[in-house]
Amino acid sequence: MIELSYIRRSPEEVISRLAIKNFDAKPVIDEILAIDEKRRSTQTNLDGILAQLNKASKEIGELYKAGKKAEADALKANTTQWKEDITLLEAETKKIETELHTKAVLLPNMPHSSVPNGKTPEDNEVFHTEGAIPELGENALPHWDLAKKYDIIDFELGVKISGAGFPVYKGKGAKLQRALINYFLDKAHEAGYLEIEPPILINEDSGFGTGQLPDKEGQMYFVGEDKLYLIPTAEVPITNIYRDMVVDASTLPIKNCGYTPCFRREAGSYGKDVRGLNRLHQFDKVEIVQIRMPEESYKALEEMRDYVAGLLRSLNLPFRILKLCGGDMSFASALTFDMEVYSAAQKRWLEVSSVSNFETFQSNRMKLRYKKDKDKPALAHTLNGSALALPRIVASLLENNQDDKGVRIPEVLIPYTKFDYIS
């Protein structure tokens, strides 16, 4: 949520920056400013009457104590009207605040000044490309065929147990998953991230805090009986650890990581994008999260981006880094780098990570602040990134590393898998 004070101070800037996200903010901003105006006058009004009442109450107490009952009763008579006014003004204030909140929540985060213009994924800026694209023979197989050939991932079985998009990993397939998770967690630990194993069901407040609610309500699985949502990413529980907190500046930066399964309904997805491991309802991911002071957050974003690039490099996967254009960015992000690996049999780039700086967008929703010395508490910046999402890594590993004998396991993973070939 964009800070109201910011909107009030520079509405034109907010409008022009949101235009880069192809969001026409003018009507909403105008409404917000008008409602805010009304809110302030109503509160000033209400506070005045409350002050009168408080003062009178105190006097009545003193008069009673002094035995001046008649005078006290006379004062009491005045309060009736005030109380009526207070009731009305309180209802009014509440209504206005709800209205204001409803409007403010609709605004996406403002993009950083470096965000490229553009509407679609084609407009994203290729920031960096690295690694040789493997030359596969004519009979190279896409990963879903490889998975079947070596009996390591069973999609049909998943359909039987749950439905489409819930694969069953078996044997070396399951071990590969476990190896990747452990490898990613170990690397994150080396990079200074504290490992967290969070709940994977979250309440509504948490969903709101990181921006999934109300914007992406339909994308999360919901357990109605207990009003809990299955997490779409570990970002939600791990960032919400700090909801409603004022952390001391000396504890920053906070660097957390965590492995969780992630659940996404992916309503509306179809076609070749959803083949095999390309798009799933349940998948594994290691996430990294940072809480930073504002002046350091972009340095942290670069650090995270470089960290993820290093992971991909270590797996010998050809990858590219995209700087997302305004139109392709998420609701909450101010600047996002996407990492894509090349999957040589499908001959396409697959997104395996997304690293974002949310600036104060999430912290304002979560009321996550930091306090530096004698300064007033200020909103912290939050960042997160996938490091990494497993399925598409597995897809490209299978496809890119296939040969006549089977599928080669990257060097760095062998200590984890304890085997060097899937055959």
Added chain:
RNA sequence: GGAGAGGUGGCAGAGUGGUCGAAUGCGACAGUCUCGAAAACUGCUGUACCUUCACGGGUACCGAGGGUUCGAAUCCCUCCCUCUCCGCCA
């Protein structure tokens, strides 16, 4: 699922319907002392919003929401959550 207890400031923990934003302790911060530190002593220490050029002033907040009252942390109602015991269970 059954029974009980409880939710108060960064933490611990008092609290009589009025002078309670709230005792006290710890912590944090500043000072005295010291070469320095510890100890001791002294002082200070919440957040949000409104208002003011500013100094300042005002309002709200003791789990959440209602109610009673001139006045509620304190009384009443509803809800939420946590803890303990029992049951069931990984």
